[in-house]
Amino acid sequence: MPIVKSPCGYSPPVANFQVLFPNRVVRVQRMTEERNWSDTLDYSDWRSTNVVYALVWLGTHGVPPENRKGRIHTYVEACSWDADKARDLEPHEQFGWIDCTNLHADRNGYALYPTEDAFDMQMLHCGPEMFDAQSAFDAHVARMAEEARIRGEALEAARKAEEAKIAAKAAVKAQKEEALRQAAEKLLARIPAKGTTVTVDGFTGQVFWTGCSKYRGKWNARAGVKNSAGEVVWVPADRF
Numbered sequence: 430m431p432i433v434k435s436p437c438g439y440s441p442p443v444a445n446f447q448v449l450f451p452n453r454v455v456r457v458q459r460m461t462e463e464r465n466w467s468d469t470l471d472y473s474d475w476r477s478t479n480v481v482y483a484l485v486w487l488g489t490h491g492v493p494p495e496n497r498k499g500r501i502h503t504y505v506e507a508c509s510w511d512a513d514k515a516r517d518l519e520p521h522e523q524f525g526w527i528d529c530t531n532l533h534a535d536r537n538g539y540a541l542y543p544t545e546d547a548f549d550m551q552m553l554h555c556g557p558e559m560f561d562a563q564s565a566f567d568a569h570v571a572r573m574a575e576e577a578r579i580r581g582e583a584l585e586a587a588r589k590a591e592e593a594k595i596a597a598k599a600a601v602k603a604q605k606e607e608a609l610r611q612a613a614e615k616l617l618a619r620i621p622a623k624g625t626t627v628t629v630d631g632f633t634g635q636v637f638w639t640g641c642s643k644y645r646g647k648w649n650a651r652a653g654v655k656n657s658a659g660e661v662v663w664v665p666a667d668r669f
Contacts (some may be wrong), residue, residue, distance in 0.1 A: 432527065432543045437534050452554040455524070455563060456484040457545045462530055480530040483543035486559045487523050491515055494525030495609055499577055500526050500623055501570065505541060520565035567643065609648045615639045616650035616666035627654060629664050 430455050434447040446547035465476040486493070487503060494510045495502040496515070503525025529541035551559065620639045621627055627636060651668035 431546065432485070432505065432541055433528065435540045435542060437540050442520065450483075450485040451487065452485065452546050452550045453486040453488075453559070454483050454543055454546045455486060455559075456486070457543050458482045458526075464530070466532065468533065468536060472631070478530065478532065480528070480532075481524045481543065483529050483541075483545075484524055484526050485601060486555060487518065489523060489558070489562075490517050493522045501566075502577045503527060508620060519559065520562040521569035523559075523562040524566040544559055606648075610641060610643075613648040613650040613666075619639065619666045619669045620650070627669070628663070629654060629668055632656065632660075632662050634660070634662070 432449040434449055436445065457492040459479065459481050462480045463475050464480065466474040466478075467477050467620045481502075485503070489616055492503075492507050493516070494501045496502070497553055501524065505527050527541070527543070529543045531540040534540040549555060617639055623636050625636050626633065632654065634654040634656035636652050638656050639651075640651050641648060643649070652664050652666065652669070653661055654664055655661045
């Protein structure tokens with residue numbers, strides 16, 4: 430059996446059942462993909478979807494199929510706007526996958542039902558020319574997959590190198606930050622113990638807080654000094 434185009438839906442449906450690509454359906458593939466179920470496509474409704482593809486022989490003359498994310502895609506019927514693109518096809522251009530998932534069949538007005546044709550029928554009606562072209566197509570797809578793998582590995586290597594560069598830069602910054610923090614903590618030894626009465630720049634009071642803190646990107650060791658009136662001054666450690 431070939432691909433059967435069946436009328437359905439609320440859009441103006443196809444007039445009747447149509448038989449497409451007789452004896453030219455060489456593979457039917459079923460898998461799961463993420464598809465947008467939105468009818469109007471003005472919002473996203475992505476779902477895991479059981480999809481169906483049919484690989485068909487286009488013949489030696491027609492509109493070249495398109496590469497969509499590594500899959501050679503064609504349409505169930507030539508689009509009017511592609512009429513001027515028809516030409517003699519190279520062997521590896523003579524095959525294309527048709528999406529027969531029927532996700533929006535109601536809107537489209539038809540559904541597609543593919544069945545892989547039997548080998549003897551393919552051989553009887555299409556002959557060795559189709560199988561020679563299929564070998565070229567399979568080799569072309571294998572090259573595409575290998576090139577995609579190499580590109581993917583190169584991108585991954587570049588990503589890891591960039592991540593390593595960022596991590597190294599962050600490590601240097603963290604090391605420098607830690608050194609500045611430790612240097613500030615060493616200055617804490619110059620500050621008298623909490624409760625000690627001190628006089629700094631004419632201000633007399635008791636030390637009630639000591640520590641290190643970061644202010645405007647710089648580490649500082651300092652003490653809080655409060656007098657009997659409750660007034661507070663913050664004194665850098667190097668002032669003691």
